[in-house]
Amino acid sequence: MDAEILAVGTELLMGQIANTNAQYISSRLPDAGINVYYHSVVGDNPVRLKDAVKRALQRSDAVIMTGGLGPTQDDLTKETVAEVLGRKMVLNEECLKKIEEFFRRTGRVMSENNKRQAYFPEGSIILDNGTGTAPGCIVETDGKVVIMLPGPPSEMKPMFERYVMPYFLSKSEYVLHSVYVRIFGIGESMVESMLMDLIDAQTNPTLATYAREGEVTLRVTARCRRDEDPEPVLKPVIDEISARLGDNIFSTDGRSLEQVTADLLIKKGVSIAVAESCTAGMICSRLGDIPGISAVFNRGFVTYSNEAKVENLGVSMETLMKHGAVSRETALEMARGARKAAGTHIGVSVTGIAGPGGGTPEKPVGTVFMALSDGAYETCRELHLWGDRAKIRNLSALNAFDMIRRYLLSKYGND
Amino acid sequence: MDAEILAVGTELLMGQIANTNAQYISSRLPDAGINVYYHSVVGDNPVRLKDAVKRALQRSDAVIMTGGLGPTQDDLTKETVAEVLGRKMVLNEECLKKIEEFFRRTGRVMSENNKRQAYFPEGSIILDNGTGTAPGCIVETDGKVVIMLPGPPSEMKPMFERYVMPYFLSKSEYVLHSVYVRIFGIGESMVESMLMDLIDAQTNPTLATYAREGEVTLRVTARCRRDEDPEPVLKPVIDEISARLGDNIFSTDGRSLEQVTADLLIKKGVSIAVAESCTAGMICSRLGDIPGISAVFNRGFVTYSNEAKVENLGVSMETLMKHGAVSRETALEMARGARKAAGTHIGVSVTGIAGPGGGTPEKPVGTVFMALSDGAYETCRELHLWGDRAKIRNLSALNAFDMIRRYLLSKYGND
Numbered sequence: 077m078d079a080e081i082l083a084v085g086t087e088l089l090m091g092q093i094a095n096t097n098a099q100y101i102s103s104r105l106p107d108a109g110i111n112v113y114y115h116s117v118v119g120d121n122p123v124r125l126k127d128a129v130k131r132a133l134q135r136s137d138a139v140i141m142t143g144g145l146g147p148t149q150d151d152l153t154k155e156t157v158a159e160v161l162g163r164k165m166v167l168n169e170e171c172l173k174k175i176e177e178f179f180r181r182t183g184r185v186m187s188e189n190n191k192r193q194a195y196f197p198e199g200s201i202i203l204d205n206g207t208g209t210a211p212g213c214i215v216e217t218d219g220k221v222v223i224m225l226p227g228p229p230s231e232m233k234p235m236f237e238r239y240v241m242p243y244f245l246s247k248s249e250y251v252l253h254s255v256y257v258r259i260f261g262i263g264e265s266m267v268e269s270m271l272m273d274l275i276d277a278q279t280n281p282t283l284a285t286y287a288r289e290g291e292v293t294l295r296v297t298a299r300c301r302r303d304e305d306p307e308p309v310l311k312p313v314i315d316e317i318s319a320r321l322g323d324n325i326f327s328t329d330g331r332s333l334e335q336v337t338a339d340l341l342i343k344k345g346v347s348i349a350v351a352e353s354c355t356a357g358m359i360c361s362r363l364g365d366i367p368g369i370s371a372v373f374n375r376g377f378v379t380y381s382n383e384a385k386v387e388n389l390g391v392s393m394e395t396l397m398k399h400g401a402v403s404r405e406t407a408l409e410m411a412r413g414a415r416k417a418a419g420t421h422i423g424v425s426v427t428g429i430a431g432p433g434g435g436t437p438e439k440p441v442g443t444v445f446m447a448l449s450d451g452a453y454e455t456c457r458e459l460h461l462w463g464d465r466a467k468i469r470n471l472s473a474l475n476a477f478d479m480i481r482r483y484l485l486s487k488y489g490n491d
Numbered sequence: 492m493d494a495e496i497l498a499v500g501t502e503l504l505m506g507q508i509a510n511t512n513a514q515y516i517s518s519r520l521p522d523a524g525i526n527v528y529y530h531s532v533v534g535d536n537p538v539r540l541k542d543a544v545k546r547a548l549q550r551s552d553a554v555i556m557t558g559g560l561g562p563t564q565d566d567l568t569k570e571t572v573a574e575v576l577g578r579k580m581v582l583n584e585e586c587l588k589k590i591e592e593f594f595r596r597t598g599r600v601m602s603e604n605n606k607r608q609a610y611f612p613e614g615s616i617i618l619d620n621g622t623g624t625a626p627g628c629i630v631e632t633d634g635k636v637v638i639m640l641p642g643p644p645s646e647m648k649p650m651f652e653r654y655v656m657p658y659f660l661s662k663s664e665y666v667l668h669s670v671y672v673r674i675f676g677i678g679e680s681m682v683e684s685m686l687m688d689l690i691d692a693q694t695n696p697t698l699a700t701y702a703r704e705g706e707v708t709l710r711v712t713a714r715c716r717r718d719e720d721p722e723p724v725l726k727p728v729i730d731e732i733s734a735r736l737g738d739n740i741f742s743t744d745g746r747s748l749e750q751v752t753a754d755l756l757i758k759k760g761v762s763i764a765v766a767e768s769c770t771a772g773m774i775c776s777r778l779g780d781i782p783g784i785s786a787v788f789n790r791g792f793v794t795y796s797n798e799a800k801v802e803n804l805g806v807s808m809e810t811l812m813k814h815g816a817v818s819r820e821t822a823l824e825m826a827r828g829a830r831k832a833a834g835t836h837i838g839v840s841v842t843g844i845a846g847p848g849g850g851t852p853e854k855p856v857g858t859v860f861m862a863l864s865d866g867a868y869e870t871c872r873e874l875h876l877w878g879d880r881a882k883i884r885n886l887s888a889l890n891a892f893d894m895i896r897r898y899l900l901s902k903y904g905n906d
Contacts (some may be wrong), residue, residue, distance in 0.1 A: 086512075086514075088530065089517055089529075089530065090518065091514045091515065091516070091517030091519070091527075092518070094511050095509065095510055095513065095530065098503075098506075098510070098532070099507075099508065099510075102503070102504055103505065103506025103507070104506070111534070112504045112505070112534065113526070114533060114534075114539070114543075115498075115504065115529075115532035116514070116530065116531050118528070118529060121528075124528060135733065138615050175715075216873040239588075251698065254635075256507075264562075265562050265563065265602045265603070268604075284502075284535075284565065285563065286502045288508075289643065292503075295502075295507070345613070349791070355776070355779065356772075356778065356779025357767070357772030357775030357776035357778075357779060357791055357793065358772065358779070359772070360771050360776075361772035361776050363772075363775040364769070364770070364772060364773070364793075364795070364884065365770025365881065365884075367846075367847055367848065368848070369795075373795050374792030374796045375792070375794055375798075376771070376772055376792075376801065377790070377791075377792065377803075378765070378772065378775040378790055378792070379790055380788050380789060380791070381790055382831065383789070384789060384790035387832075388803070388832075390792065397493075400565065418799065430779075431782070432782055443862075449520060460597060460598055462597050462622075463645065464620050464649075466645075467645055469779065469780075473527065482837045
C-alpha cells in the first residue's frame with residue numbers, strides 16, 4: 077500500500093515550523109508495510125486544498141492528512157475531504173458530548189465554533205483525541221482511505237499510535253524492517269564503491285546511502301510478511317557490509333557517534349578529561365548530553381587563551397612558542413595535562429583554527445590537531461577541514477569522538 | 492510570484508530527517524515578495540520525480556528544488572529537470588576544475604562519479620557551492636524558473652542567501668521587509684497581552700508572535716515597493732514595542748541571545764571565565780561559536796565532579812557538604828573561583844540537576860542555580876525548569892547568557 081502525507085497549514089508555508097509530523101509518520105509507516113511516496117504541504121486555502129486532496133487520491137492508496145481540524149474558520153480539512161468524496165458532513169453526538177466534557181474538565185469556556193469539531197464526513201471512523209479537543213477520523217472510499225489527524229504533534233502522535241498504526245497493521249500482509257548502518261571516517265562515494273556489487277544486486281533487502289556532515293548512513297531495508305522474522309534476510313547482508321567496512325561502522329542500532337563513544341567509556345569504566353581550544357566546550361557539552369556520563373566524565377578545560385593552556389594543563393611556554401598553539405606538540409601536551417590534572421584514565425584534546433580569522437599560509441583555517449593520552453599510549457590526528465566555523469568545529473568534535481571510540485575498541489574490544 | 496519547494500530524497504520519505512530546508516526557504520522568500528503555496532517531497536525515483544517536476548511547473552512560477560545533486564547514481568535532479576524541459580546535459584569545464592581543486596585541497600581522492608556534478612541542463616546559471624562539492628543551478632524557461640540547490644542545509648543555506656535571494660529580489664516589484672523582535676524573559680501570551688492593541692490594529696506593518704524554547708519572537712513585516720524605504724513604516728511600531736517591552740528585547744537585527752551577549756562583552760572589553768556543571772560546556776561552546784570571542788573569552792571549566800569544583804575553582808568542601816553541589820552558595824563560589832583562576836573581569840557559573848536522575852524532593856530535576864561575580868558585585872539566579880535533559884540544559888545556558896547580558900546593560904549601558 078502506498079501513502080501520501082498531506083499537511084495543511086499556512087504556518088508551514090511561512091516557515092514558522094518544520095513539518096516534523098511528516099517525518100514522524102514516515103518513520104513509522106514502513107513498520108506497517110506502507111511505502112510513503114509523497115509528502116505535500118498546502119495552506120489553509122479551500123481551492124488549493126481541494127486540488128491537493130484530489131491529486132493525492134489519484135496517486136496514492138492512503139492519504140494521511142495532518143492539520144486543519146481546529147475550531148476556527150480556516151480549519152477546512154474535513155469539509156474539503158467531504159466535498160471531494162461527495163459526502164455530507166454529519167454531527168456525531170457522542171463526540172460533541174466528549175468535547176463539552178473536555179471543556180468542563182479543563183475549566184475553559186467552550187465557544188460555539190468548537191461544535192464544528194464534532195462534524196465528520198458521513199461514514200467516518202472517529203478517532204478520539206486524548207490530549208486535545210479535535211478528534212481525527214478515517215474515511216474509506218473505493219479501496220482507498222483518507223485519514224485526518226490534528227496538527228499539533230502532541231495530539232497527532234498519540235492518535236497515530238493508538239489508531240492509525242493498528243488500522244494499517246490489520247490490513248497489511250507485508251512490512252518493512254530497516255537497519256541504519258552509520259559510518260564515520262570514509263565518504264559517501266567511497267562507501268558506495270566499496271559496496272557497489274551489493275548495491276547493484278539489491279532486491280531484498282534494498283540498500284541506500286546518504287551523507288550528512290561528517291557521517292554516512294547506509295539504510296538496509298528488508299520486506300517481509302507480517303509474521304516473518306526479518307533476521308535471515310537482513311543478517312547476511314549486514315554481516316557482509318560489516319566485514320568490508322569494519323570499524324568505520326560505529327552503530328547499527330540508531331545510536332549517534334557521541335552516544336556510542338560515551339556508552340563504551342561507561343561500559344569499560346574508562347574515566348576521561350577533555351581539553352578543548354577551538355571546539356571550546358562542544359565535546360564536553362555532547363558528553364554532558366548523555367544521562368549517566370558523570371560516572372566517567374570527570375571534568376573539562378576550555379583553554380581558549382595560551383595562559384589557560386599553561387596554567388590549567390601545564391603546556392610548556394616553549395612548546396607554544398616553538399610550535400604554536402595549533403600543533404601536534406601542543407595537542408599532545410594538552411591531552412597529557414588534562415589527564416594529569418583530573419587523574420583520569422585518558423585525556424583528550426583538540427586545538428585548531430576554526431576561522432574565519434587566524435589562518436596563515438602554513439596553517440590555514442581548518443587546520444586542527446587532536447590527541448589522546450592514557451599515560452602509556454598516545455595518538456594524534458591532524459585534520460585539514462573545509463567549511464565555515466560551525467562546520468569545522470562540528471567536524472572537529474566528531475573526529476575527537478571517533479578517535480576516542482577507535483582507541484577504546486582497539487584497547488578493550490567491543491564486548 | 493508563486494513558488495513551490497520540491498525536495499528530493501528518500502531519506503525524507505523514510506522519516507530519517509525533517510524537511511528543514513523547506514522551512515528555511517519558506518521563511519526567507521516572503522522577504523523577496525514571493526508567496527510559497529506548496530511544499531512537496533518525492534524520493535529518488537525517476538518516474539515520480541519527473542511527474543512532480545512537471546506538476547510543480549504547471550502550478551507555480553518558481554520551483555525551488557533541494558537535494559539530489561550529489562555524485563551518486565540515485566542523484567537525479569538535474570537530469571530529470573533537463574528531460575522535462577527538453578534540454579541536453581552539458582559539461583561545465585570551469586566547474587569541473589573547481590571540484591577537482593576542492594578534492595586536491597582537502598586531500599581526498601576524487602572518484603569518477605564526482606564528475607557528474609559538473610554537468611548541468613543547457614543554459615543553466617551555475618551557483619558555486621562554497622561549503623561542499625555539488626554546485627546548484629538556475630534554469631529559466633517560458634517565464635518560469637527552476638532552481639536546484641544541494642540537500643545538506645550547510646550547503647543549501649549559504650547558496651540560497653548568496654544567489655537565490657538576490658535573483659528573486661532583482662525581479663520583484665513589491666517586497667516584504669521583516670524585523671524580528673526577539674524577546675527573552677517573558678512568555679508569548681504575556682507579550683501578546685502587552686501588545687494586544689497593536690496586534691488588533693495591524694495593517695501595514697503586520698505583527699505575528701511565535702514561541703520557541705526559551706524565546707519569543709515578534710515578526711513585524713512591512714510591504715513596500717522595491718525602491719521604497721521601509722523605515723517610516725517600521726520604525727514607529729518598533730519604537731512603541733521597544734518602549735513597552737524594554738530590556739526583555741535582546742535584538743531586533745536577527746542576532747541570537749548568545750551573539751548579542753558576546754558582542755556586548757567584546758564591545759565593552761569585559762573578559763570572562765565560565766564554570767559549568769550541568770550545562771557541561773554548552774555556554775563555553777556557544778561563546779566559541781562567535782568569531783573574535785577570543786579577545787574576551789579567556790577560559791572555561793567544566794567541573795562535572797565535586798573534586799573538579801574544589802581543585803579548579805576553589806569551591807570549599809564545607810559548602811559542598813552543607814549546601815550541596817546544586818545550591819546558591821556553590822554557584823557563587825564557582826563564579827568567584829572561575830574569575831580568580833582566570834584573572835578576568837567576570838566569572839559566570841551554572842550548576843543544576845538536568846535529569847533524568849539526580850532529583851530529590853527538595854531539589855527536583857530542573858533545579859538550577861547560576862551566578863555572576865565581578866569581584867565587587869554578585870548576582871545569582873535560581874530556576875525551576877520543566878522538560879527533558881536537553882531542554883533543561885538549553886534553558887539553563889540561555890538564562891546564563893541573559894544574566895550576563897542584563898548585567899552588562901545595567902553596568903555599561905548599550906552605547
